[in-house]
Amino acid sequence: FLLIKYFHHFQQLPYNTNNYHSPTMTIKAVRSISSFGVSTNESKNSSIIPKSVSEIWESLTPDVRAALIASELKVDNKKSSSTDNSESNTPTVLSRSSSDAFFDQNSSIESSKEGDLTEVIHEKCPVSGANIALTPLERAPKNVFAFKKTHHSTKSEVTKTSSATVTTTTKVVSTSRGWRNIFSLPISYDVNMVAHGTLFDVTNSQLLVSTGVHPEGYNTRFAVVDGEVEKLYGKEIREYFGAKGIELTVCVVNGGEADKRPQAVDYILDELCAYKLRRREPFLAIGGGCVLDIAGMAACLYRRGVPFVRVPTTLLAIVDASVGVKNGVDYCCAVTDETYKNRVGSFYAPSACLLDPAFIASQDSRNISNGFGEILKLALVRSSDLFDLLEAHGRTLVDTRFEDKALNQAGVSSRIIDLSIQIMLEELGPNLWESKLDRCVDYGHTFSKLLEMVPGADIMHGEAVNVDGFFCAVISYLRGYIDMDTVNRIFACMKSLSLPTNSSDLKLDLAWQSCKDAIEHRHGEQRIPLITEIGESICVSDITEEELERALALMEKFDH
Numbered sequence: 001f002l003l004i005k006y007f008h009h010f011q012q013l014p015y016n017t018n019n020y021h022s023p024t025m026t027i028k029a030v031r032s033i034s035s036f037g038v039s040t041n042e043s044k045n046s047s048i049i050p051k052s053v054s055e056i057w058e059s060l061t062p063d064v065r066a067a068l069i070a071s072e073l074k075v076d077n078k079k080s081s082s083t084d085n086s087e088s089n090t091p092t093v094l095s096r097s098s099s100d101a102f103f104d105q106n107s108s109i110e111s112s113k114e115g116d117l118t119e120v121i122h123e124k125c126p127v128s129g130a131n132i133a134l135t136p137l138e139r140a141p142k143n144v145f146a147f148k149k150t151h152h153s154t155k156s157e158v159t160k161t162s163s164a165t166v167t168t169t170t171k172v173v174s175t176s177r178g179w180r181n182i183f184s185l186p187i188s189y190d191v192n193m194v195a196h197g198t199l200f201d202v203t204n205s206q207l208l209v210s211t212g213v214h215p216e217g218y219n220t221r222f223a224v225v226d227g228e229v230e231k232l233y234g235k236e237i238r239e240y241f242g243a244k245g246i247e248l249t250v251c252v253v254n255g256g257e258a259d260k261r262p263q264a265v266d267y268i269l270d271e272l273c274a275y276k277l278r279r280r281e282p283f284l285a286i287g288g289g290c291v292l293d294i295a296g297m298a299a300c301l302y303r304r305g306v307p308f309v310r311v312p313t314t315l316l317a318i319v320d321a322s323v324g325v326k327n328g329v330d331y332c333c334a335v336t337d338e339t340y341k342n343r344v345g346s347f348y349a350p351s352a353c354l355l356d357p358a359f360i361a362s363q364d365s366r367n368i369s370n371g372f373g374e375i376l377k378l379a380l381v382r383s384s385d386l387f388d389l390l391e392a393h394g395r396t397l398v399d400t401r402f403e404d405k406a407l408n409q410a411g412v413s414s415r416i417i418d419l420s421i422q423i424m425l426e427e428l429g430p431n432l433w434e435s436k437l438d439r440c441v442d443y444g445h446t447f448s449k450l451l452e453m454v455p456g457a458d459i460m461h462g463e464a465v466n467v468d469g470f471f472c473a474v475i476s477y478l479r480g481y482i483d484m485d486t487v488n489r490i491f492a493c494m495k496s497l498s499l500p501t502n503s504s505d506l507k508l509d510l511a512w513q514s515c516k517d518a519i520e521h522r523h524g525e526q527r528i529p530l531i532t533e534i535g536e537s538i539c540v541s542d543i544t545e546e547e548l549e550r551a552l553a554l555m556e557k558f559d560h
Helices: 002-011 022-038 039-046 053-057 062-084 096-103 106-112 206-210 228-244 264-273 287-306 315-321 357-362 365-381 384-400 405-409 413-429 448-453 461-478 485-497 510-522 545-555
Strands: 122-126 131-136 144-160 164-183 190-193 219-226 249-252 283-285 308-312 324-330 339-347 352-355 528-533 536-540
Touching: 062 219, 122 357, 190 413, 206 228, 206 352, 219 228, 219 287, 249 264, 249 287, 264 287, 264 324, 283 287, 287 308, 287 315, 287 324, 287 339, 308 315, 315 357, 315 365, 315 413, 339 448, 357 365, 357 413, 365 384, 365 461, 365 485, 365 528, 365 536, 384 413, 384 461, 384 485, 384 545, 405 413, 448 461, 448 510, 461 485, 461 528, 461 545, 510 545
Parallel strands: 190 352, 219 249, 219 283, 283 308, 308 352
Antiparallel strands: 122 131, 131 144, 144 164, 324 339, 528 536
16 A cells, blocks of 8 residues: 555656656666665655665565556556647657657566566657657557657757857757557458369359358359350350359440440449348459459449459450459549549459469450460560460460460460469569559550550550560660560560550650659659560669650561
């Protein structure tokens, strides 16, 4: 009782610079007494704690002392919380309590060692330089922290008189308080390779299983299906679910680039409302890259996020759109009257992806070449092995639509697809939200965006990426990163895949505007990937308009 009494008397001393004791200093004083009696540095206040109390303290066992200290800190924290309510964001003179909290890190660590005390985390704001003290809250210690910020600044004012120059320096200390919430979003999704041609086989349960576990008797499912896929596979899809006693509601969406607009998202949202999709019920998105992007955007928005399953049906979607977490639509701005590619979108992961390479055979040669535009991009920046495979077998795979028996038996077809998906996942996986903007997978995605958005342009996404990629290869040559033999080798591989290497719309004004757009999109720098050899790349931010003009002139010398 006496100890607690004197603890509280100790804390109620006037808060001034000559006679002040913070909770931490109170504990220090008690520790000092327990070890040595009243120490010399606390001698000014020796009359506050009599020798009899000191002797009582010394007679207590260490575990009792620790419990008393822990109890006293909890009492003081409650008091300080009520005091904090009156804190303001205005500049103030720094008190000893703030100073100790922010700078006396050793004392806070010491306190956490005796008893079960909360340790205050100290850090410095990388932007403002403010000192931050974070205290975890009891009910959510890993996620929610009360913070106090102290920012020091200095202002100097020079006043000149006839006889002297006077410099007045003012030190300003501003404090603020608040809370920080930290939560790491758990992202996990499987990219499943399905046995060739078996996705809609009723003996294969993968498609049904991907739609989730539901209460007994819940026998409906929802699917967004590409218009072209509906023509080719609509009957098979319905028969698959029908054989399993499931009634399938199908929402058909056109999968062309011109249809990749907010109105398509609204249409899916209307259909989801009519269907009354449950909060944890995955729906299917079956189609090419545009449909997967539109459906993913709808999934992100409906009820603030519902699960969805990607089923890509084109080569391009299998190696690109299906494996990442990006979704989005092109946006026509009413102010500028311009359409911006993928300007509105989200980072929202699917619950699963199901990849059946048999869909590739349903595409025409141009669409297969279009898919190779993204595969070749990955080879140029990341894998000389993948490039070698494309160089040797790409032509045959285009002509046979991935159905060449010898190449399939040798595992070439699956090796190309597997390598492409693995490389893409390796690049995207550690950087899903693109906190790092220097990305080699942006190769071919600087000038291609505007090429695709030219009104009336007859160019597909993978084709535009390839034109951009060859243009960047020429820039790499002009910079001395690669030699002309490498440029010619790249050019020959592109032609063997029936990919365009130039466009009549690739003019200086479009190229330079693309660089300006890149600065906006990539936060202040161009960050344009260029290859230094096949399979290796760097990002640069110093491409000039004159350099682009030279590259365009050199492009004209190739037999496109």
